[in-house]
Amino acid sequence: MDEELHERVREVVSTVPLGKVATYGDIAAIAGAPTPRLIGRILAEDGSDLPWHRVLRADGTPAPHLRHRQLELLRAEGVLADGQRVNLRTYRWRP
DNA sequence: ATCCTGACATTAT
DNA sequence: CATAATGCCAGGA
Structure with missing residues (x-):
């Protein structure tokens, strides 16, 4: 596996x-991952101490099994979700 | 090695 | 708006 990438991804996420x-x-x-799928995989394995809830799908909706929790965490930070979708035009992070 | 699955993205129906 | 089809990559069975 690729520890380098693994670590870069964690760093980027912690930067949001x-x-x-x-x-x-x-x-x-940003992290140079070959495919976005790996991000989810990495966070699932090791994202407990990172702001993983600030990572959403391209359309602003979180993955089904996390939907509730994630939107709740975001709401606590001031990121308001329109139903199950977050308005990326407003909250998307641009480095 | 093959097949299936998944915290995805894009494009086309 | 909702599905489906592809492309993508790593792990597990």
């Missing part, structure tokens, strides 16, 4: 500022 969000695609592009 409070109150803002990023997409898996963004993280993948």
Whole structure:
């Protein structure tokens, strides 16, 4: 496996500022991941101490099994979700 | 090695 | 708006 990438991804995710969000695609592009799928995999394995809730899918909706919790965490940071979707035009993080 | 699965993205129906 | 089809990569059975 690729520890280098693993670590870069964690760093990028920890860089996302409070109150803002990023997409898996963004993280993948910045960290240099070959595909966004790996981001989710990495966070699932090791994201407990990272702001993983600030990472959403390209359309602003979180993965089904996390939907409730994630939107709750985001709401606590001031990121308001329109139903199950977050308005990326407003909250998307741009480095 | 093959097949299936998944915290994905894009494009086309 | 909702599905489906592809492309993508790593792990597990």
